[in-house]
Amino acid sequence: MLYVQILINGILLGGLYACIAVGFSLVWGVLNVINILHGSFIVLGAYLAFFAYTGLGIHPYLFAPFAALVLFMLGYAVQLTVINRVIEAPVLVTLTTTFGLALLLDNLMLVVFAANFRKVSLKPPLGVIDLSDTFPSIDLIVPVDRLASMLFALVFVALLYWLLRHTVVGRAIVAVRMDRYAATLMGVDTTKVFAVTFALGAALAGAAGALLSPIFPISPLAGTTYLGKAFVICVLGGLGSVSGALVGGLVLGVLESFGALFFGPEHSLTLSFTVLILLLIFRPNGIMGKRGFV
Template sequence: MDLLAQILVNGILLGGLYAVMAQGLALVWGVLNIVNLAHGAFIMLGAYASWYLYTDLGVDPFLGLPLTAAALFALGYALQRGLLNLIVRAPMFNTLLITFGLEVVLTYLAQLVFSADFRTINPPYAGDSYTLGAVTLPMARLAAFGVALALTLGMWLFLLHSRLGRAIRATAQNLVAARLYGVEPRHLYAVTFGLGLALAGAAGGLYGTVSQINPYIGATLTAKCFAISIIGGLDNPLGVMVGGLFLGIIESLTTLYVGPTFADVASFGILVLVLFLRPSGLLGRAA
């Protein structure tokens, strides 16, 4: 039972990190109808940005998250305004090709700049942990989970109660009506894409504190974010959080009882099951 409790806690901590990774993908997909195949590559860039800030400038990885998020927001705004807005109303296949091309370019640029070596962010507290009964809570993972939870709740409150958040939701629900109320879609789309990349950058910084990074992690992370967005539901940040926690627990239990090789198989098996039983996601609104 002690081992099972530890595995469940590990799954919850992992799931919180998964959830904040998927928030940006779900936001962009839900508002712009763009499946950003480069999302994992932007998470990778956020991880490298935090690594650089820590190793070269001595900035704590958690304190450096606002800098990483701001840099990725600026990059996302520029990409959407200068490139993706040109094909935002084109068939989805076009956006898939563009974002896949971005993923390839970013991956090889990262390899050129950082090499293919594995990197880690090891602040002094990386090995610290708390013991609660029979369960051990690694400090870095616990802090990453807390930040992930705060970002998810913050995004939910932002979309519900801020003027910009309401404009984003209105545009996602009815573009014509939003235009009539004075919403300028190109700017709003760029802001939305920038927010998605800011979340990806912050998620990358958190990921770098608990796992090794290299230029090739992007494709795997994109696939997991895609699965979480579908499982949780695109129209609800809390649903994405639930989807991430659900996936983290499933992967941890599968690793314990079946083997680590089958963790991804279980994840995408759950995705297929959710698509079959509840296509709108666990907390998404039914059509």
């Protein structure tokens, strides 16, 4: 029963992880930009949700779409004004650019929000669903806040999937991902597609930030932790695909939960990065492979 409980915890975490990683993966796959800003975008989304809750009383789950919208606009502006200038440069240049931007944003948040750890404490708390109440033989609990965060996170992931699959903009993004040159020949404006893609990545980071604000402590420097997770998930699942991020997120969530059980919670990150290194050696295209794009 303990293992089932750990599995449940892992899956709940994994849904959120998928949302953290999917935008990062999209930007990497389509623009070939390793967006170091992604983690900071998540933190910014979390802060927006924190202030929306403490200041205006808007529930983080309800606020998530607005966090996504704000980050979408920010992402669009950052891509058009800064990243677009170096988009044709080698990947190290774009990486350094986003790294610099991340430093700026992190320190800006440090100045504006201060270094205190904060957390959205929902009042009243959402509590837990105790399955043994209804089925006395099943001794499992499901924390409602984590369940809700996971479900909303999966809604955002599903929305992205739908957008890529069924809208004109989405088709253009996928076309650019598969073959930039051929997409241009179809009349796709790659500059615009890059900006929209980057903005979508930022929007998903914002939504993820809002959704994790009731669960994880928020601090201006938490960005690198989320970035590290996004990185591992991309390698786990395969780059630039929604399904890959979903699988990678779930795998990492479950892995971390079991890692915490067997080795202690302090080693969960060590475990995930060990798996990352093993995968890079033995299966560099990820569990789902490289081909899938949505």
